[in-house]
Amino acid sequence: MTSPRERPAWGAIVPFLLPATVFYLGLTAYPVIRTVWNSVHEVLPRREAYVGGAHYVELWADDTFWRAVRNTVTWALVAPFLEVSIALLLALALYARVPAARILRIAWFTPVLMSYVVVGIVWMWIYNYDWGAANAILRAVGLGHWAQPWLGTTDTALPALIVVTTWMWTGFNMVVLLAALHALPTEVIEAAELDRCGWGAKLTRVMVPLILPTILNLLVLSFVGKMKIFDLVWITTKGGPLWSTETVSTYVYKRAFEWSTFDLGYPSAIATVWFVIVMSFVAVLTWMVRRQQKLEY
Amino acid sequence: MATVTLDRLGKRYAGGGAPAVQDVTFEVAHGEFFVLLGPSGCGKSTTLRMIAGLEAITEGTLAIDGKRMNEVPARDRDIAMVFQSYALYPHMSVYDNMAFGLRRRAMPKAEIDRRVRVAAAILGLEPFLGRRPHALSGGQRQRVAVGRAIVRDPKVFLFDEPLSNLDAALRASTRQELIRLHRRLGATMIYVTHDQVEAMTMGDRICIMDHGRVAQIGAPLDVYRRPATTFVAGFLGSPPMNLLPATVADGRVRLGEATLTLPARVPEGPVTLGVRPEDLVPVPEGPLRGEVVAVEPLGAETILSLRLPGVERELMLRAGRSAPAGLGERIALVAPHDAIHLFDAATGCRLT
Amino acid sequence: MTPRRAMPGCALAAVLAAAALAAPAASQEITLWSHWAAEQPKRQFIEEAIRRFEAAHPGVTVRATWYEKNALYAALRTALRAGQGPDVFYAEPDQVEYVQNGFLLDLSQGIDWANVEPWAREIWTHGGKPYGLPLEAWTVELYVNTRLLSELGWQMPANLQFTHGQLLEIVRKARERNIVPISAGVGDRPFPGAFLTHETLLMRLGRVDYGRLLKGEIRWDDPRVVESLRAVRALVEARAFPPGVATLQLGQSHVYFHTNPGTVFFPMGSWYTSRAFNPPDQGGQPADFPLGILRMPAPDNAACPTCRTIAVGGSYVINAASRHPDKAKAFLNAFTTPEMGALWLQNVMVQTGIKADVGMVTGPRAGYFRDLAAANEGSEYFFGIPLQILQGRARDTFTQVVNTAFISGQVTVEEVVRQMNAAMGAR
């Protein structure tokens, strides 16, 4: 029983909110503004000069940047569907009352807890041409001619990394979907059974539509995560070969801290453009999810 | 122990709209058990919370022992409150729940311990002092909530529907316990409920509220016998008083095709006629004649519903163990003179 | 309000206190950040130099931290940018941006330059002032497993140089025998994949025109350039390099050459030794490894078949923000004696910018050093690898295209030409 809340008791609210506000303004809001400010300046260690939109003009013609955008967006579009669809399959498998489901659920969730640094090194080994597990398995089943330096060719490097994120995140998505399945009202499924629905029909007509909001949320979550990706690429390929795995994050980092230019203005312009792109994607996706949910209920 | 005085107390929320409470005026005497009764949303809880200091008072004055309390924070009003949800701290033992309010007051440890043990003894909570609230039954939790109030030895106890989360049997016995507790402590208590049985059995006086206003204040039986408005009349009693549209003309009351003599002089025109179901007596030649449309045998009594010709609403009749007439039969009734209440048809106010 | 307010504050204070406790005592300590975490001989040499310096300068200590190169560079770029960093640190002459941004201390005074090779000093000179002490110098060599070579029916040529045509034949022969012909690894380095290409370009164009190519004065569609690239491309198409070359790392490529699985050739800087002469269980070559040293193969119509690249590698510089510049200079100056130069050669088996007498190298590895001298005899040197000359986008493109994609067979000659022309123009 909640009572209508009191008129603002500022004496209590301010001390509670102040520390968070200081953190937020100082270490989140201010850096965002500062980055935008940077983006119209040349920011060298001993010199800062206003350059207007010059960085943005340069950015427009920067092939590597657009390559990075293409890679990142590809990743962010492909990975969510892989993760969520495999996760759905696995969740349904566990939902069908297999033995040891609890242990499997915990085991499958583990990869997501690992640092991308650890994951990156492990998968570099797995993809090693000479003794990596990927090629070892191919050779063992007589497909040795398919063996590849998976992270070393422009055709396979990005897909290989997408496999890594799928490996990492599918278990997470599975756990969420399983929870959503278990939260379904049993009457609905029983009703479907009474209606003599087959397993397939039950799935596509009843269960999936009911957990659709969760599925959409997971897709958005995964999408946003991939738009940020940095560590994995930095550890494994540094964006190579031939920029085929360059992401916006790695390019910003390269331009800010690895290229010998020392200018922080240009990478800030990249970051600013990317910030706008990501936020508009998120806004559109959120709007779509909301609309979808309105249709559902 | 103290008196609590409300003078034209009101509450208006910042958002605008109708005031949640207005013009509430009463005085609770020393040691009195005062009940605020009404349906949900009538403003009784808001009134109580204003007394407690949990809601700011926007109009009027609140005084305890004659001292203005409007601006005094809750902790300094020396009141204790028992919440509907009990509001027990889930992370503390029963003992700590009771001691929590005392610790704040820099009371010596020994005194805290004494008070907690006394309260626990009164309420039979000694075996549970070390338990957490989630390990208690509903009734035990309720007693802890009361105990938390008792240890404080406050001037005024406030109860906000403390029994509504209990099942029916437990509610009856706890009611008795609270009455005994009130006698034992002799404290001033203000008790909010929407349950008329609680109000009738526990209150020295009850205050019935409707739409943020006081409808009637009085001793339970007085209020029952002479409801001041149709609202009070309809709220108290189960089944409630029959309230039927009638007309006064020529010194008589016309109810559909029936005509009754006036119990008192009232102006002519449309009125609402009220008569309690238990006051209707079946007699062969009674003036109220109708057809039985429903029979509800309850064992100790039987409730009949009648349709009177020319009257839209059905009339309820409370009869003895056996029904005086069967379904579809016709029956004639009479009501004693002093059992007929007349209310203004427009305002609902008592005319007689 | 109540003292409870202090809770989050307390946590913060605890952090601050912990950090304060861990802060190093500053006074007379010189901090040194260096590459070569995994290169025992160089580390041992520097540690020896520190011991001697500390003995000669009581009260001054040098705290050295050893990094892997990429980690070092990443740490330095941010630390210097933030106005911090160690007193002395490892740098290579390609890092002109350090000079341009004023991060390095001018070393005109306080260093005994008479004991430094003039060309090595020249490489570190900007605006007439030297900024780095060139410890390491190196040449591009073609290391060879002589046993494998003779198994393939070839002998070491008398002038220690195959032609491209001969190399191609050996590559094909090796492939027939299921031997990987040439080891290389570019997974973590921006330069080793380009050795063969840029040495070919240098020999085909001659020193002057090669220099103009790297300055953007000669276009990459010049017929001589295209011809050189085709020569390398022919090797790539004959599967001269390991299939995993793009992901093989520098350290791994050493092992790939001498131990696992073993290749015929290994184009590498003459600092090959700093890894290969480690004990075998730390990635070094087997004790009885039949190592030979060749010049890079000569292309047809070479303008200068005796041309080769020499580069200054690991050098030490002083942070302009150092709080002990004089102590730091004294530390660097301790390297500039013929004894230290000889000690370097003796330990590391790589050339140095410090003047030293090659004849002073003795001991079990002396033979190696004679082979190196023989391969270098009569060479005309070009100073610096392309990475030390190119900047910005041109450098990034060179790394991605020539160093990695070209030798792993992922781009054609035409694509290299197009990308390099675009990148050089974009500069």
Place this chain on the structure above:
Amino acid sequence: MWGRVLARAAVMLVIVLWTMFAAGPFLWVATISLRTTSEFMAAPYALPETWRFDKFATAWTGSGYDTYFTNSILVVFSAVAIVTAVGAMAAHALARYRFPGNRLVYLLIFSTIVLPPQITVIALFQTLAKLGLYDTRVGLTLVYAAVQLPLTVYILESFFARIPADLFDAARIDGYSEWATFWKVAFPVAMPAIATVVILNTILLWNEFLYAVVLIADDARRTLPLGIQKFMGDQLEDYGMIATGLMIAIVPVVLIYAIFSEKLIQGMTAGAVK
């Protein structure tokens, strides 16, 4: 009938394959971590013949993992303590009090969850450098606290909002100030949610790399992910030792997970399930 058996077999096959895929890499690394590099190179997929647990001691002292581990503990635990206190206070204020701008503040903080880190990392670097907090554990700690603040507020706010208001009213009548009520009632009552965010933040920060690589330079102040990365270049041929290092980073996470798996899953999935 046969159809049912077949379907069952297909489900089991999917489960077995995915389990191998999900767990295989870890098991492989675990075996490598107990073998020497030459043993590994001879047979990459063999089990250890001798279990070389001494490699852990070697990595711990010889490769600086003791330093990295200590740094990680120091930075992560301090940041988690700060973000828990600061985040809980803010979440409590947002959940409990109605005031103009309440939802705006909440929305601002919440939307930061999706903020790409690139947009802040450069300016954070500049800011910390100016404040003298660059390359310090304090600086990284504060940044970590700020980075995890939105998620913390988000999870805690929804929990605090479910604490019955009666509890606070009771504490008020019991005579406690808003501040004391928060620490003595709201905070302890929210312990389940607090525990969830503490575990979640610990794991996320334990694995954090981007901010660390930009804001920390000195080897003596590196956290574990940086420490591991440091060794993967030139020493990558020493697979045996690197695997040991990887296990040192993995084991604490797996331990926390083994103990608190339900809580952790609950925390990780809190944002996804509505």
